[in-house]
Amino acid sequence: MTKAFEKLESPRSTGSSATTKRLIPYGGYYANRTPDHDPELTETGPGTPLGEYMRRFWQPVCMSMELTDTPRFLKILCEELVAFRDGSGRVGVLHAHCVHRGASLEYGAIQERGIKCCYHGMVFDVDGSCLHVPFPKGEEKEAEKYACSIQQGAYKAIERNGLVFAYMGPPDEEPPFPEWEQDFTVLPGDELVPYSNFQHCNWLQVQDNAADNFHPTALHAAKNVVDGHFQGTTFDEVGAASMEVAPDMQFIPIHQGRGLACAGARRVDKDKMFLRIQHQVLPNLSLHAYTSEDGSKKKLFSRFHIIRWTVPVDDENSKMIGWRVMGPGIDTRGVGDKSLVGYETIDFLEGQVAMRRPERFGKYKLEDIPPIPSNHRERHNYKEAQYAPGDYEAIISQRPIAVHALENPTKFDAGLYAFRKMLRDAVRGTNAAAAAQGFAQWLRDVNGAPNSYCSGNVFELPLADSIEQEVANRRQLARKAVAILTEADHLHGTERAEFVKARFDELERSLKS
Structure with a gap:
């Protein structure tokens, strides 16, 4: 203090x-x-406690669309990398600097198998093995011997629905890829649409924002914008007055401290209650319920709308990368715009990204998009951002690395502080279930397909006769809904959905009586 x-x-x-x-x-x-930042939860380079923890999880590193006919330079967890798709269709994620003399493979030539360094012609496979050394004719045996003596740093990579994931930890500790809800199951007609948005700040304050379910009441309310200076969908994007009502939040550790259910109950009107349950998962995954709920109709157990990892680039930069679920099953109001979801664009909240008004780009190619500005105050739209700041401005303006020692939290900040503690316990091994080995074993136990607590719900619950009873109803609704999801955790697919809906219906009736 x-x-x-x-x-x-x-x-x-x-x-x-x-x-x-x-x-x-x-x-x-x-x-x-200004005190120092908290290195235990913010620094992610090789050898740091958090960096070593994060490397034991699959991390998205780029979008599939970023893999073109030239290599893609990346920086992830403070490491300089190059991603590419070779001629045979395999994806490689290699250390950027050639093991021979250090030239960057971002200038390499993609081969039918592997990638060739521009400097001396060394060819490396996706697993890092050296496939070719250009020794003079007649020295093939020496070339073969040299090739067997070197290896380019490489990480295993897989693709899922337009995203490239890499495992950057020890090969013998590789966990199953977490197919949440059995391969992120969506309703018929819906799809997972990939996106990636750069953030000019440390990863943790971006992740903190996902656990901060209170900020939309101020940050995303048009009434708070200076003289109405805003465009696009940044403000009142939900389309319901309920999102400008301060939610009554309950934060409940789940899955033995591997995640946090953030359950916020708020009134839509005198007849309906909106309960939105977000799911934070260690170390850097967040699962979000429908962002555009207007609360007009009863709804029980609506699933994912956003699936998002906050991936450290380095200690002062990060990116949000994941999927936006699009389609009539989740987007019951039909307000989503798939054409605005992609690289450095997002449809539902213009202020999420460094570059505003993504509609300018229309149907684009990666190379047509302007470069990401290096400084948020040097953007062409800086004045516009001052008039109508969004999540991006609020998050990155906390300093390149937020200083926790200067914070003075209120009770509605409890979620992000609970998540920080869970993360610290996992990194230190205080909670063995959430430590890297415990987490990996849990994924094996559930066959790589854990259930999410993410759910958007509208209950037909009349306003109580007194404010005391109204508060009690909100809190009971949130806590009991999370308890029902826990009770259903051993079920999967349609069976689980039907169980939860039936129990939510019973919960609604019990609170009415």
């Missing part, structure tokens, strides 16, 4: 208790020194 807000000795005190809490007017001088 900074000196301006700590208990200070009062020079006017005469009693035995000589300390009182004082707020000093114009006391900026006493608060002008």
Whole structure:
């Protein structure tokens, strides 16, 4: 706590208790020194505690569309990498600098099998083995011997629905790829649409925002925009006054501390209650319920709308990369726009990205998109962002790495603090179930297909006669809904959905009586 807000000795005190809490007017001088950031939860380079933890999980590194006829330079977890698809269709994720003399493989030539370094012609396969060394004719045996002595750093890569994932940890500790809800199952007619958005700040403050279910009441309310200066869908994007109502939040650890259910109940009107349950998963996954719910119709157990990893680029940059579920099954209001979901674009919240007004790009190729600005204050739309800031501005303006020691949290911040503690316990091994080996074993136990608690629901629950009973109903609804999802965790697919819907229906009736 900074000196301006700590208990200070009062020079006017005469009693035995000589300390009182004082707020000093114009006391900026006493608060002008910035403490260090929290390295345990923010630094992700090789050898760091969090970096080693994250490397034991599959991480998305880029979109499939980024793999063109030239290699794609990437930086992930502070490592410089190159991703490519060779002529046979295999995806490679290699260390960027050639093991021979250090030239970057981003200038390499993609081969039918592997990639060839531009500098001396070494060819490396997707597993890092050296396939060819260009020794002079007659020295083939020496070339073969040399090829067997070197290996390019490589990580196993897989593709899922337009995203490329890499496992960057020890090969013998590779966990199953987590096919949440059995391959992220969506309803017939719906699809997983990939996207990737760069963030000019540390990964944790982006992840914190996902657990902060309170901020939409201010940040995404058009009434708070300066003189109505906003365009696009940044504000009032949900289309329901209910999202501008402060939610009553309950934060409940689930899956033995491997995740957190963030259940927010808020009233749509005097007859309906909107319960939105988000699911935070260690170390950097978040699963989000429908973002455009207007609460007009009863709805029980609506599934994913956003599946998102917050991937560290380095300690001061990150990216949100995942899928937006599109289609009539989830988007019951039909407000989504698939053409605006992709590389550096997102349809539902323009302020999520560094480059606003993605509709300018229309149908684009990767090379047609302007480069991501290096500094958020140097953007062409900086003034526009000041008028109508979105998540991007709120998150990156907390400093390149947010300083937790300067925070003064309220009770509605409890979710992100709970998640930070869960992450710290996992990194330290305090919670063995959430430690890397425990997490991997759990994924094996559930055949790589765990269930999510993510759910959007509208209950027909009339306004209570008193504010005390209304508060009690909201909190009981949230806690009991999470308990029902826990009870259904051993079920899968349609069986689980029907069980949850029936129990939610019973819960609604019990709260009415």
